[in-house]
Amino acid sequence: MKIFEVIYRGFCKVEEMMVAVFVAVITFLVFISALARSFNHPLNWAQDMALLLFAWVVFLGADSALRWADFVRVDMVIRFFPAKIRKFLYYFFYLVVIVFLGILVRFGIPLCIDNAKRLFQTLGITYSWATISAPIGSFLMIITILLKLIRHWNEKEIKSEGKEAI
Secondary structure (H helix, E strand, O other), rough: HHHHHHHHHHHHHHHHHHHHHHHHHHHHHHHHHHHHHHHOHHHHHHHHHHHHHHHHHHHHHHHHHHHHHOOOOOHHHHHOOEEEEEEEHHHHHHHHHHHHHHHHHHHHHHHHHHHHHOOOOOOEEOOOHHOOHHHHHHHHHHHHHHHHHHHHHHHHHHHHHHHHHO
């Protein structure tokens, strides 16, 4: 189990680094493209590259954000419920999100296959490189949620064992 944790932590660091690099590249490309356009030398490929990278930033960044925060629930409303209902809602909300992400994976793969025929005009690659970000990112978010739920469940068991021991 320790090996899996080390690999996963390494993957998470790589993912976060990719998002940071992609955001920097997108910013640079949009700036240079606007600058070049103002001098009557548009860089059409820069827009396509920024669009491709943006698709990946959205889904990889969402996975990273999900890993660091519990943004699925609305604490302002949930805190008024009893503890048992809050626990139920915690798992229920994440279950709803997993179902939604599963739908994105299920329908994102055929979309990616269909987009294999469509090319980015200036890059010479298919739109599949952009559309595959949805099912891959959604799958990664499902893994993140499952790990969070397992961790939450294990912490709950540890706390309840500690109370019984006292």
